[in-house]
Amino acid sequence: MPTVILDIEGTVCPISFVKEVLFPYFVKKAPEYLDTVDFPIKPAEGLSTTLLGFPEEVTQSKEALLAHINDLVSRDIKDVNLKAFQGTVWKEGYQNGEIKAPVYPDAIDLIKSDNKVYIYSSGSIPAQVLLFKHVDVDGELKDLTSYISGYFDISTAGYKQEKASYEKITKEIGQQASELTFYSDVAGEVDAAIEAGLKAVVVVRPGNAPLAAPEKYNIIHSF
Numbered sequence: 118m119p120t121v122i123l124d125i126e127g128t129v130c131p132i133s134f135v136k137e138v139l140f141p142y143f144v145k146k147a148p149e150y151l152d153t154v155d156f157p158i159k160p161a162e163g164l165s166t167t168l169l170g171f172p173e174e175v176t177q178s179k180e181a182l183l184a185h186i187n188d189l190v191s192r193d194i195k196d197v198n199l200k201a202f203q204g205t206v207w208k209e210g211y212q213n214g215e216i217k218a219p220v221y222p223d224a225i226d227l228i229k230s231d232n233k234v235y236i237y238s239s240g241s242i243p244a245q246v247l248l249f250k251h252v253d254v255d256g257e258l259k260d261l262t263s264y265i266s267g268y269f270d271i272s273t274a275g276y277k278q279e280k281a282s283y284e285k286i287t288k289e290i291g292q293q294a295s296e297l298t299f300y301s302d303v304a305g306e307v308d309a310a311i312e313a314g315l316k317a318v319v320v321v322r323p324g325n326a327p328l329a330a331p332e333k334y335n336i337i338h339s340f
């Protein structure tokens with residue numbers, strides 16, 4: 118049974134879903150969440166623990182923290198604390214039906230196939246699970262999590278353009294690197310996976326950034 122590792126944004130769902138739905142939802146809701154904690158933030162349970170991961174100088178006031186968070190979002194910085202906070206906020210949107218994940222039909226077919234499927238995204242693992250629990254299939258919500266063997270994010274595996282992250286994932290999965298195929302829209306991620314000995318394929322979807330050197334890669338437009 119082949120084993121595949123799938124990126125999310127730009128691979129199994131459109132980049133526009135992340136940039137035009139998930140990020141704006143987070144930016145709109147984040148202030149309300151910050152209203153639930155006292156500033157300067159002190160060690161406590163729940164959201165405060167996540168927020169204390171941000172640099173100390175920005176956890177002194179709501180205004181400073183919001184400015185920092187909005188800056189990270191606008192530059193699409195893959196920051197562990199930001200990703201954890203985003204997952205917390207998106208949970209509300211998925212649960213109240215405002216957010217549904219537009220996973221490409223061919224990606225749904227792959228996930229439901231005989232392949233062993235793992236996910237590796239910069240989005241936090243709780244955010245990944247929410248996404249695959251709330252997949253929009255012709256207007257109906259479907260939960261695909263039972264088809265997924267495991268999840269990796271930047272807090273568990275490391276950054277996606279680093280060879281060591283794929284070595285760690287290979288060890289966790291417990292197969293030879295050469296038996297694993299990683300799919301991503303980002304050439305730097307595919308390069309890192311190949312360096313670690315995995316097979317890797319670039320997925321080109323509508324709206325993805327153009328590749329600088331397409332001739333270097335195995336490319337697909339759908340699974």
Ligand SMILES: CSCCC(=O)C(=O)COP(=O)(O)O
Pocket residue numbers: 124125126127135139195200203237238239240241244245248277
């Ligand atoms: C649950 S993924 C949400 C999107 C996100 O925050 C992100 O950073 C996607 O990055 P990817 O590694 O999937 O391209």
Ligand SMILES: [Mg+2]
Pocket residue numbers: 124125126127128301302303
């Ligand atoms: Mg991606």
